[in-house]
Ligand code: DX5
C-alpha cells in the first residue's frame with residue numbers, strides 16, 4: 001500500500017496544526033517529523049514539546065526521523081511526546097541493534113535510515129528488527145533538495161532482499177519526492193513517500209497531497225499490471 005508522509009519541516013510553523021491537518025485531509029496517512037541536532041546534520045529543528053502539541057490535533061501516526069547523535073538519550077522523550085515510529089541513522093548509531101531494541105521497548109515501531117553514501121548491505125543484520133527502512137534520497141539536513149537517483153537502485157535492492165529473506169519491513173523514501181520523481185520511486189518499490197516542499201510550498205497542502213498521492217498510486221497500479 002502506498003502511503004504519503006508529509007514532512008512538516010516545510011510547513012508554516014506559525015500554523016503547524018492547520019497545515020498538518022490539511023495534508024491529512026488531502027490523503028496523508030502518516031506525518032513525518034524531522035528532528036535535527038546541529039551535530040549529525042548542519043541544522044536544528046524541534047524537540048518533544050512541539051511534537052506533544054501537534055499530537056493533540058491529529059490521530060495519524062507520527063514518523064519521527066531522528067537526525068541526531070546519541071539518539072538513545074532522546075528516544076524516551078519522543079515516545080512520551082506521542083510519536084509512533086522512530087527511525088535512527090545507521091551512520092549515527094554505534095550500537096544500532098541496541099538502539100532499535102530500545103525504540104521497540106518504548107512501544108514504538110523501529111526504523112533504520114541510510115544516507116545516500118551508505119550501502120544497503122550495511123543493514124543486513126538489523127533488517128529482521130525493523131518496521132521500516134528509510135532510504136535517504138538527499139543528504140539529510142534540509143528540505144527542497146534535488147533527488148539523488150542512485151536511491152532508486154537501493155530501493156530495488158531492499159525490495160529484492162525482503163522477498164528473498166521473507167521479511168516484512170516497509171520501504172520509505174525521503175528527499176526530493178515530487179511530481180516529477182514520484183513515479184520512478186514507486187516503480188522501484190517504495191511504499192511510504194516522505195514529501196516536504198512538494199506538499200507545503202506550492203499553495204494548498206490539501207490539494208498538493210491529493211495530487212501527489214494520485215500520481216503515486218497511478219504508478220503503483222501500472223507496476224501491478
Ligand atoms: C531532510 C529531511 C526531509 C525533508 C524532505 O533532511 O529528512 O524529510 O523535509 O524535504 P523535501 O521533500 O523538500 O526534499
Ligand code: ZN
Pocket residue numbers: 007032033034065174194
Ligand atoms: Zn526526514
